[in-house]
Amino acid sequence: MKKTEFITGSFIALTLVVLLGVFFFQALFQPLYEGKVMPVDNVNLKNRLSLHYVLKNVHNASKYLASHGKSYFNNRELVPSRKITFGESKNFEEGSANEVTSIVVNYRGFDTLGEVTVLFISIIGLTMLIGGVVGKKLRQPSLIVRTGSRFLFPFILLFGIYIFIHGHLTPGGGFPGGAVIASGFLLLLLGLESYKFNTTASKIVESLAGLTFVSIGLVGLFAKNSFLANFIPTGTIGFLYSAGMVALIYIVIGIKVGAELSTGVAELKEGDEND
Amino acid sequence: MFIIGVILITIGVTFSTLGALGLVRMPDLYNRLQTSTKATTLGAFSTIIGVGFLNPAWLIKTIVIATFILLTAPISSHNLARASHKWGIPLSDKTSVDKYDSKSGKKE
Amino acid sequence: MIILLYLVILVLLMSAICAIFTKDLLVSVVALGVNSLIVSALFFLMHAPDVAITEAAIGAGLSTAIYVFAIRHTKRQEEK
Numbered sequence: 063m064k065k066t067e068f069i070t071g072s073f074i075a076l077t078l079v080v081l082l083g084v085f086f087f088q089a090l091f092q093p094l095y096e097g098k099v100m101p102v103d104n105v106n107l108k109n110r111l112s113l114h115y116v117l118k119n120v121h122n123a124s125k126y127l128a129s130h131g132k133s134y135f136n137n138r139e140l141v142p143s144r145k146i147t148f149g150e151s152k153n154f155e156e157g158s159a160n161e162v163t164s165i166v167v168n169y170r171g172f173d174t175l176g177e178v179t180v181l182f183i184s185i186i187g188l189t190m191l192i193g194g195v196v197g198k199k200l201r202q203p204s205l206i207v208r209t210g211s212r213f214l215f216p217f218i219l220l221f222g223i224y225i226f227i228h229g230h231l232t233p234g235g236g237f238p239g240g241a242v243i244a245s246g247f248l249l250l251l252l253g254l255e256s257y258k259f260n261t262t263a264s265k266i267v268e269s270l271a272g273l274t275f276v277s278i279g280l281v282g283l284f285a286k287n288s289f290l291a292n293f294i295p296t297g298t299i300g301f302l303y304s305a306g307m308v309a310l311i312y313i314v315i316g317i318k319v320g321a322e323l324s325t326g327v328a329e330l331k332e333g334d335e336n337d
Numbered sequence: 338m339f340i341i342g343v344i345l346i347t348i349g350v351t352f353s354t355l356g357a358l359g360l361v362r363m364p365d366l367y368n369r370l371q372t373s374t375k376a377t378t379l380g381a382f383s384t385i386i387g388v389g390f391l392n393p394a395w396l397i398k399t400i401v402i403a404t405f406i407l408l409t410a411p412i413s414s415h416n417l418a419r420a421s422h423k424w425g426i427p428l429s430d431k432t433s434v435d436k437y438d439s440k441s442g443k444k445e
Numbered sequence: 446m447i448i449l450l451y452l453v454i455l456v457l458l459m460s461a462i463c464a465i466f467t468k469d470l471l472v473s474v475v476a477l478g479v480n481s482l483i484v485s486a487l488f489f490l491m492h493a494p495d496v497a498i499t500e501a502a503i504g505a506g507l508s509t510a511i512y513v514f515a516i517r518h519t520k521r522q523e524e525k
Contacts, residue, residue, distance in 0.1 A: 210412040233494040241502035330514045
């Protein structure tokens with residue numbers, strides 16, 4: 063590496079670290095809303111969407127609530143007063159029909175950013191350790207397997223994209239969709255002898271997706287005064303264009319995780335093929 | 338619609354039971370693979386399509402799943418049989434011809 | 446329903462014991478893949494389908510392939 067590149071790179075990194083430090087230091091001295099939950103968009107705590115869905119669906123909580131009444135929650139305030147209908151209710155705090163998604167992406171969005179970073183660092187370590195090792199050659203797959211994997215790959219890609227585009231409606235989301243896409247690339251790597259995985263393109267796609275994630279968070283910071291806040295209007299529950307920022311972030315996470323995992327598997331396989 | 342769905346589901350269930358019977362009855366790994374692949378392809382395929390006919394809102398999704406099964410199950414069983422043949426798992430006593438072995442140039 | 450759950454847990458235990466006690470490393474890795482497939486079925490039975498999808502794709506697909514790639518750099522049989 064040239065010296066000027068090194069100096070400019072370290073200068074950019076230093077400025078980023080200083081900016082983040084100022085941000086955190088400023089956040090330390092903000093008042094803490096005196097014991098209440100921090101409001102994202104001036105919501106009433108009765109209308110919290112995740113509570114409604116948790117009570118409605120999982121393990122028959124609503125029946126339990128109807129039979130036991132007040133003893134289920136000591137606080138009577140938390141019991142939902144308004145009914146939610148699929149496809150009609152509008153303008154809730156989240157707007158996503160899948161409660162896991164609304165918790166993972168919106169209430170704990172910063173945590174998700176940390177998880178994606180952990181995955182990125184572990185893939186870097188794996189490729190650095192095992193990337194260049196030379197091993198035995200793989201056995202040639204038969205004609206049926208070669209043709210079949212070429213036919214099957216678009217189906218698997220379609221399934222992964224479906225999972226992470228419908229992440230706010232049906233079970234699934236960014237991480238499962240990315241894992242399914244990576245398993246499709248694994249099928250191509252094992253089944254087709256002539257297939258070469260383009261590592262530089264996947265690295266570019268992966269870093270662009272990470273940059274998009276952080277910039278969506280920064281737009282939320284400037285628009286709503288909180289990092290990764292939901293700044294797009296949340297539509298009707300159950301439609302594809304609902305949930306605001308949640309769908310965008312899950313698409314970005316799906317692309318990023320798929321690129322990362324398939325890069326890791328492809329680097330391992332390439333180390334085998336050098337012989 | 339309902340009658341077609343019920344007929345398809347009965348076809349699937351009979352093929353699944355025949356496949357389970359074949360897993361017990363057959364003498365050899367390769368014969369067992371053949372019966373169990375028939376069970377998974379035809380049994381699961383027609384059961385899933387039948388469910389799609391019973392509930393027409395799911396028909397497109399069930400057709401996609403069924404084509405996926407139709408593509409994957411024969412390929413995986415073919416690869417299992419090929420790998421076990423190369424690994425050297427013996428055929429049964431009643432086998433008369435083994436064309437794959439003679440083609441690859443080995444004796445016996 | 447509870448009987449089905451116990452049957453699944455029994456198969457899970459059997460595959461885990463097989464993964465530990467075999468001398469052949471490739472058989473052990475395949476038993477581990479079967480183990481995580483059954484774990485994903487268990488997640489689906491316990492009403493967590495998103496975790497089930499992730500477990501089936503990563504545990505049974507990707508990590509099994511990574512183990513196989515790693516075994517091909519070493520010896521296949523375990524030494525006494």
